[in-house]
Amino acid sequence: MELFKSTIASITNLNEEMMKKAQERQDLLIKPKGSLGKLEEISIQLAGIYGQDFYDTTKKAIIAFAGDHGVYEEGVAPNAQEITKIQIPNYVRKITGVGALARFANADVYGVDVGVNCDELLPGVINRKIRKGTSNMAKGPAMSYEEAIFSIEIGIEETNKLIDAGYRVIGVGEMGIANTTPTSAIISVYGDYEPIEVTGIGAGLNSEGVIHKANVIKKSIELNAPDKNDPVDVLAKVGGFEIGAMTGAILACASRNIPVVLDGVISYASAILAIKLNPLSKLYMIPSHFSAEPASKKAFDLLELSPMLQMDMRLGEGSGAALCFNIIEAANFTYKNMYTFEEAGFTV
Ligand SMILES: Cc1cc2ncn([C@H]3O[C@H](COP(=O)(O)O)[C@@H](O)[C@H]3O)c2cc1C
Numbered sequence: 001m002e003l004f005k006s007t008i009a010s011i012t013n014l015n016e017e018m019m020k021k022a023q024e025r026q027d028l029l030i031k032p033k034g035s036l037g038k039l040e041e042i043s044i045q046l047a048g049i050y051g052q053d054f055y056d057t058t059k060k061a062i063i064a065f066a067g068d069h070g071v072y073e074e075g076v077a078p079n080a081q082e083i084t085k086i087q088i089p090n091y092v093r094k095i096t097g098v099g100a101l102a103r104f105a106n107a108d109v110y111g112v113d114v115g116v117n118c119d120e121l122l123p124g125v126i127n128r129k130i131r132k133g134t135s136n137m138a139k140g141p142a143m144s145y146e147e148a149i150f151s152i153e154i155g156i157e158e159t160n161k162l163i164d165a166g167y168r169v170i171g172v173g174e175m176g177i178a179n180t181t182p183t184s185a186i187i188s189v190y191g192d193y194e195p196i197e198v199t200g201i202g203a204g205l206n207s208e209g210v211i212h213k214a215n216v217i218k219k220s221i222e223l224n225a226p227d228k229n230d231p232v233d234v235l236a237k238v239g240g241f242e243i244g245a246m247t248g249a250i251l252a253c254a255s256r257n258i259p260v261v262l263d264g265v266i267s268y269a270s271a272i273l274a275i276k277l278n279p280l281s282k283l284y285m286i287p288s289h290f291s292a293e294p295a296s297k298k299a300f301d302l303l304e305l306s307p308m309l310q311m312d313m314r315l316g317e318g319s320g321a322a323l324c325f326n327i328i329e330a331a332n333f334t335y336k337n338m339y340t341f342e343e344a345g346f347t348v
């Protein structure tokens with residue numbers, strides 16, 4: 001509880017002076033002002049985050065949290081639950097979507113077990129298991145209030161370790177069969193959306209399956225009555241351990257002046273919770289891509305952020321965040337390496 005509170009309390013505004021400096025430099029570079037669009041915006045945001053007008057973005061990592069879901073037993077996901085435990089070690093081996101994209105971007109991948117339904121230790125994966133999956137939210141709360149706080153604190157601790165190890169850009173990822181169900185529930189609660197409006201195929205449901213999934217979400221929200229004025233209550237009642245841990249990772253980055261790159265729809269749910277816990281955390285977020293899940297539009301309406309890419313991706317894992325690492329580095333590289341009008345000898 002202490003770490004949770006102190007992390008939330010230590011998030012500050014961005015450094016306005018450095019942002020002004022970065023904006024001034026952008027305006028001197030040989031281009032029409034503003035013509036590099038989001039590349040310029042990112043370079044200025046980074047200056048505000050790091051509190052430096054020149055900074056290094058080369059040391060990058062994805063931190064991916066894995067957990068299982070009791071609501072899986074309701075038939076809301078089309079794949080075997082065992083895929084969670086099989087796939088998370090594969091992230092670290094860099095043979096999955098996020099793994100390959102992280103290799104491509106020269107980034108590292110860390111996997112953290114916060115609640116996978118297995119007894120064995122998973123190779124290469126950090127073991128911070130809370131328990132072997134959440135409870136079925138269609139029958140009661142997914143987890144206790146204390147477990148919800150604990151999941152956030154694990155995210156904070158594991159992310160702080162990466163920041164201590166020198167990572168300067170962190171992307172969040174996840175693995176958890178059925179986790180688009182609690183994701184849609186959280187987005188439904190915060191936007192007062194009908195579950196059917198924010199429920200999609202996840203990892204491959206058919207259209208009947210989507211209707212059933214939305215009904216399960218509706219039932220879970222009605223049964224648990226999460227209090228949207230208390231994000232921890234929402235996480236506890238209709239969330240997931242990896243969703244909480246990603247919320248913690250976002251808060252840790254914000255509290256330590258590190259940019260945090262969002263991924264797909266599951267990370268949007270974590271981002272909503274982080275913003276509800278401290279609105280300043282949003283200033284540290286870099287949204288990567290617009291997930292193909294129908295909840296995306298609604299989630300971005302709530303977040304009031306606009307992602308860089310629309311790639312029709314719906315993988316999760318941290319894949320979109322890893323893909324955007326290159327863009328973030330390009331933002332920094334152009335900002336650093338373009339000449340000013342004066343340096344280029346413009347006379348007109
Ligand atoms: C082989 C495989 C690899 C994945 N990697 C990410 N997910 C994605 O799908 C899951 C969410 O979708 P749903 O709610 O429909 O289960 C999460 O684990 C997410 O990371 C995967 C899913 C599968 C099947």
Ligand SMILES: O=C(O)c1cccnc1
Pocket residue numbers: 180201202203263264265266291292293313314315316317
């Ligand atoms: O948007 C995502 O990240 C996503 C969508 C469906 C399934 N898994 C992840």
